[in-house]
Amino acid sequence: MPRATILPPSLARLVNELSKLPTVGPKTAHRLAFHILNTHREEVGKLAQALLEVKDKIHFCRLCGGFTEQEFCAVCQDETREKSRICVVEHSSDIIAIERAGNFKGLYHVLGGAISPLEGISPGDLRIKELLARLDTPCQEIILATNLSVEGEATALYLTRLIKPLRIKITRIAHGLPVGGNLEYADEVTLAKAMEGRRLISDFGMRNADYTQHGHK
Amino acid sequence: MYLRKLKGMGVRNLLPLELEFNPKINLFLGDNGAGKSNLLEAIYFLATSRSFRTNQDQEMIQSTAPGRYYSDKVPVAADHQPANLPDYQPGIYLSGEVSAVDGDSKIEILYQPPRKEAKINGKPLSRLIDLIGHLRVVLFSVEDMAVIKGGPHLRRRFMDISISQTDPVYLNDLQRYIRILKQRNRLLGEIRDRIEQEDLLDTFDESLVKTGNALINKRRSMVSEINPLVKGIYQEIGGSQKEVQLEYKPGVEEDDFLNRLRAKRREEIRRGVSLVGPHRDEIAFTLDGMNARAFASEGEARTIAICLRLAGLEYIYQQSGEYPLLLLDDVFSELDEHRKQYLINSLQADVQTFITTADEHVLKDLPLANSSVFRVEKGEVVSGDRKVAK
Ligand SMILES: Nc1ncnc2c1ncn2[C@@H]1O[C@H](COP(=O)(O)OP(=O)(O)OP(=O)(O)O)[C@@H](O)[C@H]1O
Ligand SMILES: [Mg+2]
Ligand SMILES: [Zn+2]
Numbered sequence: 001m002p003r004a005t006i007l008p009p010s011l012a013r014l015v016n017e018l019s020k021l022p023t024v025g026p027k028t029a030h031r032l033a034f035h036i037l038n039t040h041r042e043e044v045g046k047l048a049q050a051l052l053e054v055k056d057k058i059h060f061c062r063l064c065g066g067f068t069e070q071e072f073c074a075v076c077q078d079e080t081r082e083k084s085r086i087c088v089v090e091h092s093s094d095i096i097a098i099e100r101a102g103n104f105k106g107l108y109h110v111l112g113g114a115i116s117p118l119e120g121i122s123p124g125d126l127r128i129k130e131l132l133a134r135l136d137t138p139c140q141e142i143i144l145a146t147n148l149s150v151e152g153e154a155t156a157l158y159l160t161r162l163i164k165p166l167r168i169k170i171t172r173i174a175h176g177l178p179v180g181g182n183l184e185y186a187d188e189v190t191l192a193k194a195m196e197g198r199r200l201i202s203d204f205g206m207r208n209a210d211y212t213q214h215g216h217k
Numbered sequence: 218m219y220l221r222k223l224k225g226m227g228v229r230n231l232l233p234l235e236l237e238f239n240p241k242i243n244l245f246l247g248d249n250g251a252g253k254s255n256l257l258e259a260i261y262f263l264a265t266s267r268s269f270r271t272n273q274d275q276e277m278i279q280s281t282a283p284g285r286y287y288s289d290k291v292p293v294a295a296d297h298q299p300a301n302l303p304d305y306q307p308g309i310y311l312s313g314e315v316s317a318v319d320g321d322s323k324i325e326i327l328y329q330p331p332r333k334e335a336k337i338n339g340k341p342l343s344r345l346i347d348l349i350g351h352l353r354v355v356l357f358s359v360e361d362m363a364v365i366k367g368g369p370h371l372r373r374r375f376m377d378i379s380i381s382q383t384d385p386v387y388l389n390d391l392q393r394y395i396r397i398l399k400q401r402n403r404l405l406g407e408i409r410d411r412i413e414q415e416d417l418l419d420t421f422d423e424s425l426v427k428t429g430n431a432l433i434n435k436r437r438s439m440v441s442e443i444n445p446l447v448k449g450i451y452q453e454i455g456g457s458q459k460e461v462q463l464e465y466k467p468g469v470e471e472d473d474f475l476n477r478l479r480a481k482r483r484e485e486i487r488r489g490v491s492l493v494g495p496h497r498d499e500i501a502f503t504l505d506g507m508n509a510r511a512f513a514s515e516g517e518a519r520t521i522a523i524c525l526r527l528a529g530l531e532y533i534y535q536q537s538g539e540y541p542l543l544l545l546d547d548v549f550s551e552l553d554e555h556r557k558q559y560l561i562n563s564l565q566a567d568v569q570t571f572i573t574t575a576d577e578h579v580l581k582d583l584p585l586a587n588s589s590v591f592r593v594e595k596g597e598v599v600s601g602d603r604k605v606a607k
Contacts, residue, residue: 115417115420116400117400117401117403117404117407117413118399118400118403122413122414122417123414123417150393150396150397150400150424151400153424154397154400154420154421154424157420157423157424158417158420161419161420
């Protein structure tokens with residue numbers, strides 16, 4: 001623990017707040033705090049404003065649950081996207097990771113987490129009902145892109161059991177991701193490969209169709 | 218492979234270390250409580266990021282009670298050094314230089330609870346378990362003599378540590394299995410308490426079976442590989458015609474796993490704990506057809522225990538193409554002359570071995586010519602002359 005007593009209270013508070021951020025250790029928190037202290041008031045004002053604005057303006061897309069400032073997110077509004085493929089992810093930040101990889105042209109659905117009894121997260125806490133509601137409109141493929149962690153895998157299995165009777169092709173991203181890995185931290189090439197190399201879980205009614213190792217072109 | 222150099226600080230009573238080891242035999246002599254086992258523990262920690270003596274890793278950190286304040290500073294990872302940090306942060310830092318067939322490498326581990334981080338050749342590992350396999354070790358201590366007569370978890374731990382060091386996929390599956398088990402046990406309790414729906418259990422059953430079967434598979438083939446090794450070593454070391462046999466007894470057979478889960482479901486829910494799977498595996502040892510756990514004499518059981526470790530060493534060699542380090546903590550004082558001789562003779566020329574003892578006479582007359590001797594005294598390890606006292 002840094003000895004906060006050495007710092008004036010307001011500075012100590014800032015260090016303390018900064019060090020709560022992910023990947024920011026005490027040393028980095030100090031460095032950032034001193035940097036802010038040495039920055040023009042105007043600049044700091046912009047930062048403070050940006051912090052609050054993002055909280056006030058960003059909502060979750062009514063359809064997919066991704067980030068947006070409007071009712072629907074940019075992906076859902078984009079007429080050129082393939083509406084018949086839905087990629088299911090745990091968090092909205094995963095969408096950004098997959099979009100950066102750039103080879104997926106369908107829509108997304110954000111669950112808001114993964115099933116984990118240890119953390120008290122059960123299927124009812126996830127946006128699964130909303131997903132099932134979306135499957136009423138013709139859907140060709142559900143891509144399960146939850147993390148490859150135990151919890152992400154359990155969530156994928158759970159969804160497979162739910163969706164299988166609906167006669168929809170289900171695939172799971174697989175290859176190249178570090179085992180047990182987090183989607184968000186996977187690099188773009190790895191993610192692009194993972195999306196291409198997704199494996200079939202259920203090809204209900206499509207036995208002789210175009211499916212080979214790779215999902216689609 | 219062998220450990221060329223070890224640097225470190227913050228481990229139990231040890232003063233800051235900077236040691237160069239013999240690629241063959243290294244002897245650590247010193248009084249009881251001097252710090253000999255602590256040194257082996259440090260090497261084991263560098264190899265596995267765990268202690269072999271405790272599940273509470275914090276216990277390994279040097280106590281900072283007044284007057285017990287040995288090393289004055291543990292270097293803090295560069296990114297995490299707060300501006301106003303007191304000089305001393307309780308923690309452990311170890312670094313080792315390893316020579317292996319595929320080249321030299323440097324391993325570092327920093328443990329300052331709750332952080333535990335490792336680097337290979339200066340590159341931080343994103344997952345700590347990726348440390349395992351860079352420095353392979355086989356440890357044999359007095360406590361391990363209980364592996365035959367003690368609880369089945371000792372025998373499962375033996376399989377796990379042997380396979381994990383040569384098979385990262387196994388290690389990964391093992392970690393997942395443990396996590397699935399935790400999740401599933403919590404779920405069983407919640408179903409019992411009517412907090413959660415029973416259908417969710419199907420999902421975790423599927424995960425448990427898939428990952429569990431991967432473990433069963435590899436444990437089965439591991440046991441079948443070491444079975445003839447143990448048998449052969451026993452007949453030499455024990456100077457006995459008795460025949461040791463190992464049989465892998467999985468907690469459940471692969472193709473029966475799901476059925477057994479179904480059959481046990483009510484009981485599992487009632488008790489809130491998973492009753493079926495490789496976490497209930499066992500190895501059955503027989504000596505001339507008799508259950509060794511029940512019928513082997515104390516001395517026979519110890520001999521089998523040694524043979525098992527040596528077979529584990531051989532197994533790692535067969536799987537990885539090079540011998541791991543062999544850490545022998547205090548075991549010589551527990552052996553009779555014949556077995557001592559055999560154990561020393563069986564040390565392969567290319568196995569780097571670390572031996573501790575408080576009674577150096579235990580080692581006299583042993584062919585330890587090409588060994589390095591270290592004296593351990595009140596936490597200080599100094600390399601001594603290259604001869605054992607007569
Ligand atoms: N966290 C700790 N901090 C400081 N000292 C410790 C810590 N844990 C253990 N010790 C000390 O380390 C000593 C034990 O060292 P160790 O077990 O290595 O002895 P040894 O040389 O193997 O002795 P023996 O011959 O009896 O096996 C004890 O004196 C104990 O008080
Ligand atoms: Mg000891
Ligand atoms: Zn959207």
